[in-house]
Each structure stands twice: as structure tokens, then as C-alpha cells.
Amino acid sequence: DQQVKQNSPSLSVQEGRISILNCDYTNSMFDYFLWYKKYPAEGPTFLISISSIKDKNEDGRFTVFLNKSAKHLSLHIVPSQPGDSAVYFCAAFRRTYKYIFGTGTRLKVLA
Amino acid sequence: GAGVSQSPSNKVTEKGKDVELRCDPISGHTALYWYRQRLGQGLEFLIYFQGNSAPDKSGLPSDRFSAERTGESVSTLTIQRTQQEDSAVYLCASSLIAGEYNEQFFGPGTRLTVL
Numbered sequence: 001d002q003q004v005k006q007n008s009p010s011l012s013v014q015e016g017r018i019s020i021l022n023c024d025y026t027n028s029m030f031d032y033f034l035w036y037k038k039y040p041a042e043g044p045t046f047l048i049s050i051s052s053i054k055d056k057n058e059d060g061r062f063t064v065f066l067n068k069s070a071k072h073l074s075l076h077i078v079p080s081q082p083g084d085s086a087v088y089f090c091a092a093f094r095r096t097y098k099y100i101f102g103t104g105t106r107l108k109v110l111a
Numbered sequence: 112g113a114g115v116s117q118s119p120s121n122k123v124t125e126k127g128k129d130v131e132l133r134c135d136p137i138s139g140h141t142a143l144y145w146y147r148q149r150l151g152q153g154l155e156f157l158i159y160f161q162g163n164s165a166p167d168k169s170g171l172p173s174d175r176f177s178a179e180r181t182g183e184s185v186s187t188l189t190i191q192r193t194q195q196e197d198s199a200v201y202l203c204a205s206s207l208i209a210g211e212y213n214e215q216f217f218g219p220g221t222r223l224t225v226l
Contacts, residue, residue, distance in 0.1 A: 006153070032212045043115070043202055043217030044154070089154060096210045098167060099144070103153030 003027050004092050006102035014110050019077040021105050023090030026071065030092040030100075035064060035075045038087045038104070047088075048075070080109045113137070115218035117203050123224045124193055132188045132221045136205030143186050144206075144215065145178055149199040157201075160186060161209035193225045 005024045013019045023033075031052050036044035050057040050064045050073070057064050063076045077084055090102040116135045124130050136143050145157040156170040160180040171177070175193075180186040190197055200220040206213050 036217075041219070043204070043219050045217070046214050049212075093212050095212065098156065098159045099215060100156070101146070101154035 002103075004090055004100045004102040006090055006105050008105050009103070010106040010108070012108045012110060013080045015082060016079045019075075019080045019084065019107055019109065021075040021077075021088050021090075021107065023073050023075075023102055024071060025073075025092050027092070027094070028068070028071065030094050032093040033064070033066060033073050034091045034093065034099075035062075036089040036091060036101075037084075038089060044089055077107075080107075082109050082111050085109045115203055115205055115216050117201075117218035117221050119221060120219065121222045121224075123226065125226050126195060127192055129189065129191045130193055130223060132190075132201050132223070134186045134188070134203030134205075134218060136184070136186070136203070137207075137216055139183065140205035140207050140216075141183055142206045142209035142215075143180055144204045145186070145188050146202045146204065147199045148202060148220075154202065157188070164209070190223075193223075195225045198223055198225045 003026050032049055034049040035047040037047045038044040048059050048062045048064050050066050055066050066073045085108050087104045087106045089104045092100050118133045141162040143160040146154045148154050158178045159167040175191045178188045200222050202220045204215040204217045206215045
């Protein structure tokens with residue numbers, strides 16, 4: 001039972017363009033959603049989060065959108081840079097429960 | 112301050128041997144998580160230590176896997192009679208408060224290869 005799904009295993013984007021990474025979830029009880037970034041041979045690092053009571057959160061080049069009716073969130077990176085090339089994990093959190101991670105999307109930003 | 116550390120960084124073992132992986136969380140962090148990432152796959156939850164509450168072991172794939180944590184300090188993940196399918200990167204993460212949303216900090220992982 002995969003509660004958090006990232007259906008696109010990989011994505012390639014030209015430098016300077018927008019990268020859109022998608023994530024779907026099945027449990028409407030989640031309180032927070034998060035995005036993590038992972039470089040090879042390193043642990044994931046926190047990127048941005050959004051509370052379930054919000055529909056948008058922005059931090060510099062990164063914006064996360066939450067569509068609760070569709071149980072869908074997306075991460076927008078504008079403009080994309082070669083250093084953004086990494087694996088991006090979507091995660092969901094429910095109080096008194098634990099984090100649930102998606103399977104990841106490998107983003108490649110082409111110079 | 113120091114982040115989450117894990118040791119060893121790499122471990123190669125023969126099928127059937129036992130291995131022990133160590134995680135040193137950030138000092139004072141109540142919650143500690145173990146995850147596994149197989150090649151080309153996502154983060155698979157293994158076990159969650161949540162302060163003084165009983166650990167959530169629901170992600171452990173078989174009884175060959177076990178983990179311990181003493182208080183709010185070091186945790187060890189033990190895999191007995193290793194199999195080739197146990198080959199993966201084992202990641203540990205900690206967060207300050209168990210049961211509430213707060214940032215998880217990940218260690219660099221231990222890459223386990225079972226020959």
C-alpha cells in the first residue's frame with residue numbers, strides 16, 4: 001500500500017526553464033508534505049515543506065503547490081540550474097505517526 | 112554542531128554473515144528513523160524510535176532485521192544471515208521531537224554489499 005507516489009522516475013529540463021516534479025498521495029490525514037533533495041553518496045536534505053492547511057509555499061526558486069481535492073502536490077523550480085540535478089523525494093507526515101516517502105524522481109538539468 | 116553520522120560508510124560481506132550498522136543521531140534528538148534504499152528505488156521505511164514509546168517496527172522486512180536504541184543516543188541496525196537482496200544503502204535520520212512535524216536530518220548512509 002503505497003501512500004505517497006511519484007510516478008515519474010526521471011525528468012530532464014533545459015537550464016533556465018521550469019522543472020515540475022509531481023507527487024500523489026492517498027491518505028487525507030497527512031498534516032505536512034515535504035520535498036527532499038538527494039545527491040549521490042549523500043543523505044537526503046530537506047528542501048521545502050507545506051502544511052496541509054496551505055495551498056502554496058515559496059522559498060526562492062522553489063515553490064510547492066498542494067491540491068488537496070486531487071491529493072496532489074508539485075514542486076516547481078524556476079529557473080532550473082545544473083546544480084539542481086539530483087533525486088527529489090516527496091514525503092508526507094502525520095502527527096503521532098511517521099514520515100512516508102515516495103520513490104523519488106531523478107532530475108537532470110541540461111546546461 | 113555535528114550532524115547525523117553513520118558507520119561504516121561501506122560494508123562488504125558474504126552471504127550468511129551478520130552485520131551491524133551504527134547511527135549517531137544529533138544530540139538531543141528524540142526521534143530516530145532507519146530507511147533502506149535499494150538501487151534505483153525509493154526510501155523504504157524500516158523502523159522508527161520515538162522517544163520513550165515502543166518503536167514502530169512495521170517496516171522491518173523479516174525477522175533477520177532488528178534494531179536497538181539506548182535512550183536518545185546511538186542506534187544499531189543488525190541484519191542476521193545476510194542475503195544478496197539485503198544489498199542497499201541504509202540511511203538513518205533523526206529529528207528533535209517525536210510525533211510532531213519537525214525537520215528530519217539524514218546521515219550519509221551505509222552502503223551494504225552482500226556477495
